[in-house]
Amino acid sequence: MGAQLIDGKSYAAAVRAGVAQRSAALHARTGLTPGLAVVLVGQDPASEVYVRAKGKQAVEAGMRSFEHRLPADTQADDLLGLIHRLNDDPQVHGILVQLPLPAHLDARAVINAISPAKDVDGFHISNVGMVGTGQDAIVPCTPLGCMMMLRHHHADFRGLTALVIGHSNIVGKPMARLLLNADCTVMVAHKSSTNIPELARMADIVVVAAGVPGLVRAEWIKPGATVIDVGINRIQRDGKPALVGDVDFENVRHVAGAITPVPGGVGPMTIACLLANTLSAFCHQNGLEDQPLLLDEQDPT
Template sequence: MTAELIDGKAYAETVRARVRDRVAALHADTGLTPGLAVVLVGQDPASEVYVRSKGRQAVDAGMKSFEHRLPADTAEAELLDLIARLNDDPHVHGILVQLPLPPHLDARAVINAISPTKDVDGFHISNVGMVGTGQDAIVPCTPLGCMIMLRQYHDDFRGKTALVIGHSNIVGKPMARLLLNADCTVMIAHKSSTNIPELARLADIIVVAAGVPGLVRAEWIKPGATVIDVGINRIQRAGKPALVGDVDFDNVRKVAGAITPVPGGVGPMTIACLLVNTLSAFCHQHDLPDLPLLLDEQDPS
């Protein structure tokens, strides 16, 4: 048995195309264009790459992209002032502050300063609470991308058992809430869990976001399970740098029914879902119909 490969690049392109078409149609009808503002504090190399990619993809989708780059020693008051101005800017419909922030800045205070209606990362406490209680809200991009892909392999989540490995505020916790909202039986494991292999063998769906290269092994997997690997780890392999996930891909693929690769799995979907969230924020701010795409049971193709 060899698992079906879940091609995140292909799904992301389909999602981006739907967003692009919707943005063009809305502009033709209203003359308005969604705007995404990305704020980068400091010069972290990985963050620089992500910010460039987000801006480029926003423009490719027909949106306006606003980049604000601040020095690493920016005072918190200055950053909060910028966010306040972006909250009030009618041309900006989504605001994203690239994480991680320099250590002297309070990330929670910064995130919660963003208007919940423009919080396209879905990290504001209001959006977190609404997702947790099953209400309509902006969903964090990575869990949203995972749910889109999972929908293609599970028409009905009821009766399915899911294991989320990792309990971060960015991926693990919201992922578990989304699966629970979809009527999965949900288990959460983390670094203090002592029985992860036993839990994994019960799961029809496993989502791994632990940041540990090759953590999940083939003997943990229930035959035919769907495995979503969120991990991105830089390691040395045969003396060369390589990107790997949290799953022992080559061996797990022999047991699972479907699996995401790293790279090329969850990563492309995360930025595609940022565009979805920006479009959704724009539609809500202008009382326009949203793009029916994501947490329903429709195929996005």
């Protein structure tokens, strides 16, 4: 019997629908509309696609979308000036600077210039620190989406062992912190780890964000484990371009209890959680009650 497929598209649709319903209800009550500003520097093709998708989905969720496209040679003072203006703009409740930035710009300085209250990516050092210490904060979108899907499959994390493969600031580290905050026993492996297969065979939950196509093999996986594949890798397969994850999906699916596909797994949840974060930021900035969005409200299964 194969693993249960974790359908990120359906989960994301449920989150977006919940955001749209609450945005409409809040607008009807207050006359206010959540606003998301996305800043793109340069013309990276993948970033262009993401920015268009974010703007489109924000509008569909009843939000205002503000796009700021800057040339690749934009200087730091000009970019920081734009961010400060967005920080002060009452119509903007969430600010996202699309990464990666051109090499001459310091991404850390740019991210930390965003007001923590409007940092809907959850990358500002204040939000990172608060998540790390278990306080309420804006959580990075991809780990948040992973946790929402995991909570739908595990009512209680206590007693479970989780392995996070990858220790980036965007996914791996915040993912490990969220699992630890949920009382998992958490292990983190990365490119310098020498015993990843042994660690994986101990794990009830495996989250992979390593950027290595097909890294995780079936013999690594504990039977019945839940596998979340964050990897998105563009490869050539039979002479044609293909998207694959960091997990050997076709073989791992016969061992795991539940697994996300690539594409259609974690990816759709990232933008959905960006919208959820924007709605939360809007509520906090306007003194409105913020109710957490749960997948169970509109169960896609």
